[in-house]
Amino acid sequence: MRYCQECKVSVNGDWLNCPLCHQPLEKVSEIPTPNPYPDIPLRFNKQQVLRILTSISIATISISLIIELFFLNSTRGLNIISFGIVSMWLVVLIIIRKRRNIAKSIVYLIISLSLLSIYWDYVEGWSAWSTTHAVPMICIFALIAMYIAVRLVKVEVEDYILYLLCAALIGLIPAVFLFFDWVTNPLPAWLSIGLSTVMLIVNFIFYRAEVLRELKKRMMV
Numbered sequence: 418m419r420y421c422q423e424c425k426v427s428v429n430g431d432w433l434n435c436p437l438c439h440q441p442l443e444k445v446s447e448i449p450t451p452n453p454y455p456d457i458p459l460r461f462n463k464q465q466v467l468r469i470l471t472s473i474s475i476a477t478i479s480i481s482l483i484i485e486l487f488f489l490n491s492t493r494g495l496n497i498i499s500f501g502i503v504s505m506w507l508v509v510l511i512i513i514r515k516r517r518n519i520a521k522s523i524v525y526l527i528i529s530l531s532l533l534s535i536y537w538d539y540v541e542g543w544s545a546w547s548t549t550h551a552v553p554m555i556c557i558f559a560l561i562a563m564y565i566a567v568r569l570v571k572v573e574v575e576d577y578i579l580y581l582l583c584a585a586l587i588g589l590i591p592a593v594f595l596f597f598d599w600v601t602n603p604l605p606a607w608l609s610i611g612l613s614t615v616m617l618i619v620n621f622i623f624y625r626a627e628v629l630r631e632l633k634k635r636m637m638v
């Protein structure tokens with residue numbers, strides 16, 4: 418917290434100069450002011466969360482089944498979709514349970530599911546379905562899951578901002594697959610990159626101060 422002598426205001430965030438009058442700000446020692454509002458326990462409607470997850474899962478499975486039955490004549494896509502759906506459920510559950518180090522759990526989850534799919538692909542005799550479809554799908558669904566959790570579970574901005582950033586950064590990994598030409602169809606990778614980029618930009622625009630503060634806090638630890 419800093420203070421502007423000219424404007425007589427306290428300024429939150431990492432400003433060195435007053436955002437209003439641009440005079441240098443005075444550093445005020447951090448006084449832990451009591452929160453005027455009582456601590457509200459994390460509250461969400463479990464039924465609603467489960468209903469939304471279930472309907473997204475059913476819709477995704479139905480759409481992929483229809484596409485496969487009518488256009489592809491195979492069920493390979495269902496394996497791939499299932500990776501995405503499993504990752505979405507797990508990410509939401511991790512956030513709801515609010516275990517320690519949610520960001521870390523989610524990053525581990527995305528990485529382990531991705532490695533599992535790559536291994537599965539390798540064992541099956543490498544047809545690049547994991548790098549083409551599964552990994553981008555896991556990244557996309559993990560981002561969707563976080564968005565659901567943020568909307569419905571109402572975690573604090575400071576709490577979720579880093580998970581969103583982690584997931585968005587991981588969602589850029591398919592760019593590597595594109596670069597090395599490890600894909601048979603570039604669309605899923607581009608979708609993942611696109612969604613991640615939008616998430617990064619949106620978060621940086623709306624929560625720049627929180628992002629910087631959280632990053633600074635984590636770097637110190």
Ligand SMILES: [Zn+2]
Nearest residue numbers: 421424435438
């Ligand atoms: Zn000022």
